Amino acid sequence: MHNEIASPQQSASATSSQWLFSLVRALVFLFPITVATVGWGSSIFVLLLLPALYYGRGWNTLSTWEQRLMLGYVLVFAVMVLSMVNAQDFKESGQMLERFLRLALIVPIYLMFRRFRFCMGRELAAGALVACFAMGAQAIYEVMWQGESHAEGYYHKIVFGDLAVWWAAVVAVLATTVVKNGWARAVIAVAISVALYASVLSQTRGAWLFIPLIPAILLWSQWHMLKNSRNWIVAGVAALMVIGGGAAFQSQKVMGGIERGVEELQSFENNPGELSSWGTRLNLWRNSLLLLQETPILGSGVGDFRVDMERLVEEERSWSRHVVLFSHAHSIYFDALARGGILGLLTTVSVLLVFPFVIFARELRRSRQPWSRFYAIGGVMLIAAFAVFGFSEGLWARNPLVNTYVTGLVVLLAGAVNSREDSAQNASPPPGEYA
Structure with a gap:
């Protein structure tokens, strides 16, 4: 299976860069395994950032769209700084600004990956595969051995449940793009099932919303291969995920979570001030609109959410007094409206979600090799996952999720561009290809 997930040969500009290559390989591999289980996400982010502050050069070698995207991340940080006037x-x-600063620090890390032409798909995929089993084991241990009501990993059940689904999505992309061996695909199928079960044990209902989109994105992204090459493995993996997801949703824990959600919505309708998961979210979203x-234009300020909730209660x-317990709106969309106003919402959604999605979709249309398709489809999956997870959770308020977005974005986007350019150097580019 080791040979099945080997990415293209890496290149470095000098022998002295080999230590950097080895360091980055290790960090990218370890990140998925540790970010939600033992809490090493911030440490790995720092270890990636430190060499990038020195080696992250070559701005003029980036394409125009790359420069615009990188400037967009800086703009998101600048808008949140500007909101501090209120x-x-x-x-x-x-x-809060420290978390948005991490988004701006994508720039030097991305420059380092582009300068040394790092293609870390093998490392990310291998780490995600191990993470699926590690998170499954941790979830089973917490719930079945320790007797906890839900699995939460190192940080919180939402972080744990979201990332379990995300790493399952990564290995699903791997199975449909790169892996050819039947036994390797069988191992991946087990890993996906284990990760989804970990999410079920976390009782993170927001993460479950993304599960049906995984097979949908796989089918959409490789539909032409189904028609032209009869690559039925894509349909097979998608069908297995649909069947497995359907079976999971019939489990007692999932059905119980759905029933509690329905009860919470009914309770909110009768008594909006009662404390419940969905009731509190609806109150937070309503209050965000009051702040808007x-x-x-600029919102109430990047760090004033809890203060504003206290003021609205006074x-x-x-409608609820329980909103004072929260420092974010439990939604990246309402959170952006409250903190940064209309300008904050438009900037964060366009830069963090829309623009990267368009870029990855374009890379997908131009991808020719298996690893190029892994990077492009993985990027589409990343943006879609965070767009869905962010509907009911303030992702940018949690360091593990910010670190996952940054690491995933850099690895997948730099890998997509570097692998495409490497392929173009070995063969004449097809019409419409750009360098």
């Missing part, structure tokens, strides 16, 4: 809680503002009415404008 802020009161500067301590909380500093903590007050400061529509003014008796909030």
